[in-house]
Amino acid sequence: MGAEGEPIVVGVIEDHPLYRAAVARVLADAPDIELGVVADSVGRFAAGRQRPDSVVVLDLKLRGVQDAAAVLEVVGMGHKVLVVSAHAGQAEVLGAIAAGARGYLSKDSDGDEILRAVREIAIGNSYVSPTLASFVLNSSRERHTGPKLVLSDRERQVLSLLAAGERDQDIAEAMNITVRTVRSYLDRIRDKTGRRRRPELTRLAIEEGIAHRAD
Known part of the structure; x- marks a missing residue:
């Protein structure tokens, strides 16, 4: 449950119909989760006016706004973003985290891991699948030890x-x-x-x- 025992509201932005339906079903079946807006693009999700401060499960490769720009838009609406993507290379993971995503899973993740990530993110934590965590840790080390970028x-x-x-x-x-x-x-x-x-x-x-x- 979220704050004060209320259910966690979770939306889904995913353009693959079968995967979108499967994720929505996993969320809807969880007793502590209320399924929010389910859409195939950032624009259609925005039109659904899901209340801010909810969790959004977001794919990266969408029609229209996609990748880090999609994360930026959804975070800008006031939501906590969990990226679940088939594209889970270092560039995608770091780009999404830098854009404000609270978590990142590959589409190899099962329903239980998606629910675990959603619950962690809902209470203010971050969640990156163990197979991807090294990208974030290595990047953090490089950022603290590398030279400062200077642009005019x-x-x-x-x-x-x-x-x-x-x-x-x-x-x-x-x-x-x-x-x-x-x-x-x-x-x-x-x-x-x-x-x-x-x-x-x-x-x-x-x-x-x-x-x-x-x-």
Whole structure:
């Protein structure tokens, strides 16, 4: 049970119909859980207006908003996110945690582990499956021992706009500079960080607290 003996409200955002139905059934059958909004995208979940401070079981590979951006949006709505994804590599796990997810499981997890994670997250704890925990621990060590990343104000602004999904042309217009200058800033960021692809740069923005969270 949640606070004061109330059931834990848990929503589901998952675009695979069979897996979505299976997770919803596991949650609905638990005596201490109240099944909330079940949807196939972040947008449709938002339309269901699930009350804040509930737990949301979230897949990463969705239609529309996905990956770390999906975590950011759902966290921005005031929910505690448990990612359950078939994609459980180091980049996905760290990106989701950096975006605010309280827990991460692979889709190999059984119903009992999903319920255990939901209950831990509901009371304010975190839960990462033991097979993935080493990613988080190693990242934490590197963050505390590695050199501090230094980006200029303009580089941080470019990175923030990229993380918001803007194209190079959009960034140029927003900052009143040329596309060539935008790409020059991005090249400098890549040289400083070693991150080459746009999803990696988006995760960097989240890790550095540069990405805009949803209101």
